[in-house]
Amino acid sequence: MASAIAGRSGRAAVTALQAALAVAVLLGTWEILVRVYEIPIWLVPKPSDFLARLYTDAALIAYHAAATSWTILLGFLLGVLVAVPLALAIVSFGALERGLYPLIVFLNIMPKTVVGPIFVVWFGIGPLVSVFLVFLMCFFPVMVDSMSGFRAVDRRLFYITRSMGATRWQEFRHLRLPAAMGPIYAGMKIGIVKAIEGVIIAEFIASQAGLGYLIMRASGFMDLTLMFAALVATALVALLFNAVLTGGERLLLPWARHLQR
Amino acid sequence: MSRGASIKVRGLCKTYGSGARAVHALGPIDFDVAAGEFVSLIGPSGCGKSTTMLLVAGLEPITAGRVEIDGRPLTEPLSDVGIVFQDHLLLEFRTALGNVMLQQQIRRLDRDEQRARAAELFSRLGLAGAEDRYPWQLSGGMRQRVSIARALVHDPSMLLMDEPFGALDAITRTQIRHDLELLWLDTRKTVLFITHSIDEAIGLSDRVLVMSPGPGRIVEEIPIDLPRPRPAHLGDHPEFARYARRIYDIFENLGIYRFHRDRP
Numbered sequence: 001m002a003s004a005i006a007g008r009s010g011r012a013a014v015t016a017l018q019a020a021l022a023v024a025v026l027l028g029t030w031e032i033l034v035r036v037y038e039i040p041i042w043l044v045p046k047p048s049d050f051l052a053r054l055y056t057d058a059a060l061i062a063y064h065a066a067a068t069s070w071t072i073l074l075g076f077l078l079g080v081l082v083a084v085p086l087a088l089a090i091v092s093f094g095a096l097e098r099g100l101y102p103l104i105v106f107l108n109i110m111p112k113t114v115v116g117p118i119f120v121v122w123f124g125i126g127p128l129v130s131v132f133l134v135f136l137m138c139f140f141p142v143m144v145d146s147m148s149g150f151r152a153v154d155r156r157l158f159y160i161t162r163s164m165g166a167t168r169w170q171e172f173r174h175l176r177l178p179a180a181m182g183p184i185y186a187g188m189k190i191g192i193v194k195a196i197e198g199v200i201i202a203e204f205i206a207s208q209a210g211l212g213y214l215i216m217r218a219s220g221f222m223d224l225t226l227m228f229a230a231l232v233a234t235a236l237v238a239l240l241f242n243a244v245l246t247g248g249e250r251l252l253l254p255w256a257r258h259l260q261r
Numbered sequence: 262m263s264r265g266a267s268i269k270v271r272g273l274c275k276t277y278g279s280g281a282r283a284v285h286a287l288g289p290i291d292f293d294v295a296a297g298e299f300v301s302l303i304g305p306s307g308c309g310k311s312t313t314m315l316l317v318a319g320l321e322p323i324t325a326g327r328v329e330i331d332g333r334p335l336t337e338p339l340s341d342v343g344i345v346f347q348d349h350l351l352l353e354f355r356t357a358l359g360n361v362m363l364q365q366q367i368r369r370l371d372r373d374e375q376r377a378r379a380a381e382l383f384s385r386l387g388l389a390g391a392e393d394r395y396p397w398q399l400s401g402g403m404r405q406r407v408s409i410a411r412a413l414v415h416d417p418s419m420l421l422m423d424e425p426f427g428a429l430d431a432i433t434r435t436q437i438r439h440d441l442e443l444l445w446l447d448t449r450k451t452v453l454f455i456t457h458s459i460d461e462a463i464g465l466s467d468r469v470l471v472m473s474p475g476p477g478r479i480v481e482e483i484p485i486d487l488p489r490p491r492p493a494h495l496g497d498h499p500e501f502a503r504y505a506r507r508i509y510d511i512f513e514n515l516g517i518y519r520f521h522r523d524r525p
């Protein structure tokens with residue numbers, strides 16, 4: 001067992017190394033091409049330029065990265081906290097399912113980002129618009145996956161628990177909820193990607209803080225190196241959230257290790 | 262140790278659905294299972310074997326007739342029972358031991374006592390060392406053994422098994438059948454065992470009830486008078502061949518088997 005774990009983390013280290021190497025090769029090639037062809041900095045900045053900006057403007061970028069992270073966290077948690085109980089309610093009550101589900105399918109198909117400008121009218125320029133957009137973006141994948149999770153239990157298992165004399169609460173606690181954890185988590189992993197997409201768009205149109213806002217402002221000044229630096233910071237924020245979710249999965253769903261890489 | 266309970270079934274019918282969609286699936290059927298007896302139900306697909314089991318367990322509403330357990334009419338899901346289905350139906354998020362301890366948790370039984378019983382069952386069923394493995398880390402045969410342990414850990418007086426070995430390969434099936442027989446010989450629980458396999462029915466049962474479809478009926482009752490424990494390879498036994506032949510003949514007479522000589 002111990003060697004299996006060592007093997008797994010060893011593999012993870014190799015994977016990380018390979019990824020780092022690929023990024024290094026890409027940036028290196030980029031650097032060389034820009035230098036050889038003497039492309040001006042206002043057209044395509046060199047990696048050395050924008051990576052340096054990440055250092056010289058660390059405080060500025062960190063401030064906006066923190067704002068973005070907060071927005072993601074709030075919107076995402078709100079999305080999960082609403083989506084999971086709602087999914088349970090819909091699955092449990094047929095009437096809710098017939099009434100609500102078509103509406104939810106419709107809202108899910110509609111591109112969420114188009115409601116951004118409407119939110120601006122309703123809530124003005126500020127963090128609320130971003131939080132709501134993040135909420136909307138991650139709400140649907142979490143809810144749809146939670147619903148299939150709450151439905152996933154084989155009917156015959158309920159025969160078995162009923163012969164044990166299980167109460168409805170015990171059925172929920174021992175069967176439905178744990179069985180739904182895997183799908184809920186899968187929905188959350190899709191949701192976080194959507195959330196990050198949503199937050200940047202929301203910050204483009206309606207915000208005075210966050211990496212999206214920083215990119216827009218830098219664009220106004222034609223400050224391409226800052227834009228690229230903010231882009232890298234966005235990617236780092238996305239990586240951070242992904243890493244937290246993936247790490248949490250090991251803790252929360254220890255049985256699903258064969259599904260995790 | 263809990264001794265077996267008796268089952269008495271009279272005029273039992275089941276119709277699924279209602280109106281134009283109604284399916285008369287079963288009955289009326291009558292049969293008895295004595296306390297501690299091992300009885301098999303055998304019959305073609307769709308003849309109502311699973312339905313019979315669910316009605317005896319009180320898990321589906323009865324359309325007509327009655328079921329009595331130890332002389333008392335059944336009015337709610339039978340609790341003093343262990344159930345095994347064809348699929349192991351283990352919870353993927355629990356370890357092998359965790360799956361078995363579900364009984365203790367839901368029934369609120371004594372934890373240490375149930376753990377001790379689980380440990381004993383694990384060793385008797387050849388599962389020692391597999392306690393902390395998740396279902397995906399077990400072979401199909403081991404999963405089904407865990408599911409049998411789950412059905413027995415609370416020491417019920419009755420075991421209901423719906424094609425429990427149906428999904429297993431022939432080698433595993435022979436072994437697990439033998440293990441079940443030994444376990445039953447030690448505990449003498451009442452067993453209602455559903456199967457498609459003539460070998461299994463004869464290899465395990467005190468009595469075989471042969472069913473026919475449309476709607477499900479019991480057409481023949483065959484006491485199996487063979488010494489126990491019965492050998493893995495029953496084919497050598499002349500008595501076995503006679504019993505098997507009888508069941509084949511019933512199926513053939515019912516038109517369930519259609520062999521080459523029926524060809525025009």
Ligand SMILES: Nc1ncnc2c1ncn2[C@@H]1O[C@H](COP(=O)(O)OP(=O)(O)OP(=O)(O)O)[C@@H](O)[C@H]1O
Nearest residue numbers: 277278284286304305306307308309310311312313
């Ligand atoms: N929940 C249900 N709703 C409607 N019809 C059902 C239901 N369950 C079973 N039936 C019907 O009742 C009949 C008997 O089914 P049952 O499952 O008891 O058969 P079986 O003997 O166990 O078959 P098999 O050997 O294939 O498992 C079949 O015709 C089946 O289609």
Ligand SMILES: [Mg+2]
Nearest residue numbers: 310311312423
């Ligand atoms: Mg069946």
